[in-house]
Amino acid sequence: MRELFPAKQVWGFILSLVLTAAALLVYFFNMSRTIGMTIFIVTAFIQASVQLVVFMHARETDDSKSIFANIYYALLIALVTIFGTLLCMIWGWKY
Incomplete structure (x- = not known):
């Protein structure tokens, strides 16, 4: 039964939620523009990589x-x- 559970996709989804929450914290903590844009760009690239590898099956x-x-x-x-x-x-x- 373990091989049928999509653990990789679940971890990818959780990581996507964490990255989205990190980007949302920029808004809620009213960070400066430079710090906010840096966090946005870094989280966007990481999230795009996660989406590509985990959900679009680029490595498979x-x-x-x-x-x-x-x-x-x-x-x-x-x-x-x-x-x-x-x-x-x-x-x-x-x-």
Whole structure:
């Protein structure tokens, strides 16, 4: 019966609830903007990783290396886009 119980999914759900509660504490304790945004970003990335690995079963396929390669590539493109936008629009870099 133990092998039928979805322990991994239950722990993933509990971890998701804890991360959501941690992000909610930013609002209830009226933290500064810098600390609040840092907590939001860190908990968001951790929660996205938990969702991907636990609930979307990214590690359970034979093609998991290409799945993670695509995720890393998408993350790289997103970071280049974000920092490129910041570089041009906020930090005033001109070519």
